[in-house]
Amino acid sequence: MTSIPARRILTTGALTARTTCLRAGVSNVLVAPLALRAAFGSKSCAATVPRWQLRRQTYTPGVRWSTTAATGSKIWTFEEIQSLSTSTTTTPKATIIDVREPGELRSTGRIPGALNIPITTSPDSFHITGEEFEDRFGFARPETDAEVVFYCKAGVRSRAAAGMAREAGWTDVGEFPGSWIEWSGKGGAVER
Structure with a gap:
């Protein structure tokens, strides 16, 4: 039996889910993780999330550089x-x-x-x-x-x-x- 690299399987699965959603008329989606897609079935668009509903991650620095003085000054x-x-x-x-x-x-x-x-x-x-x-x-x-x-x-x-x-x-x-x-x-x- 021929082994297929995991990256290729994931990419193929993501493209299949995306193609299914595009055929259904839903275009502004990102494909959810494989475990979530598996729960809804491979043909379902319910496993995708519209981009506007995704929570954006923002960078919050751990150190503030604009304090009134350096510590001890x-x-x-x-x-x-x-x-x-x-x-x-x-x-x-x-x-x-x-x-x-x-x-x-x-x-x-x-x-x-x-x-x-x-x-x-x-x-x-x-x-x-x-x-x-x-x-x-x-x-x-x-x-x-x-x-x-x-x-x-x-x-x-x-x-x-x-x-x-x-x-x-x-x-x-x-x-x-x-x-x-x-x-x-x-x-x-x-x-x-």
Whole structure:
């Protein structure tokens, strides 16, 4: 006896049921599984389900990326960032880090005193050695126990940067969720 591959049997059975329904005048159907078709008989259209009655499966992500802050981040307000940027002390309370790309900084400027670590083109910046960091960016990397505050244009990249810094061992991480949009909208000082 010749054996027929299971795929061919399933395809043939599905086509037979579909052809039967098409001959009966029902065209918007999907063929139900073999077990269901067997319960109704091979010639019955009752084993098919109209497409509009099928429940569509939607993808629901397990992680929400648009929360107000990365877990454990201190949220900084416009006023707090403004007082930090105008502080005249030799050792500031926190280091402000702009994670936008250099081209964005050239066109808009930055918050006075902020350091630029572009997170999109340098996502490994918190995982490299201090010497490599200084070679790449031209300034010393903030210490892991120093307070750092991230901002970008709208707060999305700064949230990601805060999470990456925390994963790399920084403990005192903050975010300015209003970022550049709020800073420029409220008339904050601009350094070019």
